[in-house]
Amino acid sequence: MPTSLLSGRSRLPLFSLVIMDIAIALGCAELSEYIRFGNHATHYVNVMAIQALLVVVFSFLCEVYSPWRGRKLIERLSRVFAAWLLSFMTLFAILVLTKTSAQYSRIWLLIWGVGGIFMALLTRFVLYRILMSIRRRGRNTRHVLVIGEGRNFEAMRAYFSKDNSLGFRLQHVIEHHNNEQALAELQQYLAENKSFDECWLCIPFNKNSLLQPVLFTLRHSTANIRYMPGLQDLPLLNHSITKVGDFLTLDISCSPMDNSNAFIKRVSDILFASLILLLISPVMIGVAIAVKLSSTGPVFFRQYRHGASGKQVKVYKFRSMKVHKEGEGKVTQATKGDPRVTKVGTFIRRTSLDELPQFINVLQGRMSIVGPRPHALAHNEYYKDLVESYMKRHKVKPGITGLAQVRGFRGETDTLDKMQRRVECDLEYINNWSLWLDIRIIIGTVFKGFMNPNAY
Structure with a gap:
């Protein structure tokens, strides 16, 4: 080679x-x-x-x-x-x-x-x-032997037959109709001294009885062997392979904020939050004065929300409603024309100015600039059994803005479908997190995330 x-x-x-x-x-x-x-x-x-x-x-x-x-x-x-x-x-x-x-x-x-x-x-x-x-053009390419069946096998076969720019070329494909035929074809292929760089086993979980015989047949091969069982139907979140002690685990649902990612995320949060707080401090002072003069009550609204790993954290906002009481464990979302919202509150909610104190939460380490928006505890209790994988959005710190907000899924969630779409965006963000994605969301928020008619 x-x-x-x-x-x-x-x-x-x-x-x-x-x-x-x-x-x-x-x-x-x-x-x-x-x-x-x-x-x-x-x-x-x-x-x-x-x-x-x-x-x-x-x-x-x-x-x-x-x-x-x-x-x-x-x-x-x-x-x-x-x-x-x-x-x-x-x-x-x-x-x-x-x-x-x-x-x-x-x-x-x-x-x-x-x-x-x-x-x-x-x-x-x-x-x-x-x-x-x-x-x-076929150079700098790894040649692959593929053994498999099922939907994942056919999709992989079609994908790598179209474009070889990723550096893999399917050299030989063995369709697994039954164990004996597949093993016989593999043994014949190896007996012909065919060289290959990798062997991909695209066998569904429920038909993995071929794995051990194939691995035994390949025991003398130095090629890389990869198992591709087809995980598209599983609710994956930041999936990877991890070694725990002497055992390998397939991570189906894990937080991306570990090791270097957590450090990068925290450093960027501190730098961005410090700079933004310095720039917006005159605006915050003005909003604080307006809130205080508009109605009786405190300037800041403090409420417990779920943070990373589901732990409760105290979140700050500028108060946008008149002081009122709600039943224990009950939180009523603001609706259009809600009489509880003050005139100043209507403006700061539509422009997202009520969220500015949360940059202080970012410096405290309770929140991140970008992440799933924190919902009221009562809403989490209500939706966790109605929306699939709802609580997985708490694997990371809540954010001041997020992918769902940039895509327009903010404000009142008066239907289950709206909450479902918001959660889908949150899980997509967690599964594809990168610093570049954070920067894109921040830029998107600046241009279209502040003003939103859905925020009452």
Whole structure:
């Protein structure tokens, strides 16, 4: 089997990718200095070195350097964007905390940040497109032996027959009609000394009696063996394979906020929340005064909601209703023309200004900027038995905004269908979380998430 980049099955060495990122970081810094200062460049060598180191560290944390064979291009680029953005955000935070930010040109830092991220994405995009083109021509491809039956098997077979840019080519397919025939065909195939890189077992869970005989037949093969039982019909959430002690587990429903993801999420929350609170503090003061003058009662409305792992957390909002009492365990949603809502409350609810104090919750670690919106405890008790996988939305911290809100599913949920669609969006967010997805949701909220006629 050839081993070159163009014809074999190797990938770019990790060392080469690290050197490429360092070169982009330092090269863009130098170019930005020339753009900003011309021939009078000051050569901020120390800051350049720190950022180059940070981008390598965050690239490891965001799994930029992991193999991308079999993954979609947009997923790989989103990881690159997240790593570079975090590196510059951390650099700016270091300069502020060390009180040295005044020593460096902000224009230069801005040009460097935008240029560095753009060049990193462009370089990866060109590199990946070249590699995809090479793989479509049959080079740098892993040859796969497939054994299976059923809907998942047919879907996989059709998918990889159309496009080989992911780096896999179906070399031979054994349709499993019964154990004896499938094993006989496999033994004949192996006896002909056919070489292959991987063997995929696409066998349903309820017909896995072939697994052990196949694995025994393949005992002398050094090919990768993957089990693809077909999980589309299961309610999966952040599924993966985990080793617990000496046992391997198929994670069907797990939180994505573990290890490095939790660190990345928390750092981005602190940085974004601090910056936003600094910018909106005059608005918050104005809203607080308006709430206080509009009706008697406290400025802030405090209520317990379910946080991460279902634990109760206290959430802040600007009070938008007149002070009133409700029955124990009962929370009545605001409706159109609700007499409990004050005039100021109507405005701040429609513009989402009542949510601004929750940035304080973010700094406290009770909430995140992006995540499933926290519902009242009584609503959770009501809907958890009516909407499938409803409580799984509490695997992550609740958010000030979320995918459901950007898609328009906010405000009153007066029908079960509305809540169902909101929960589907929340679970989609949890299952596909990335820093890039958070940034897209934040941008979407800025442009279309604040004003909404469904918020009463």
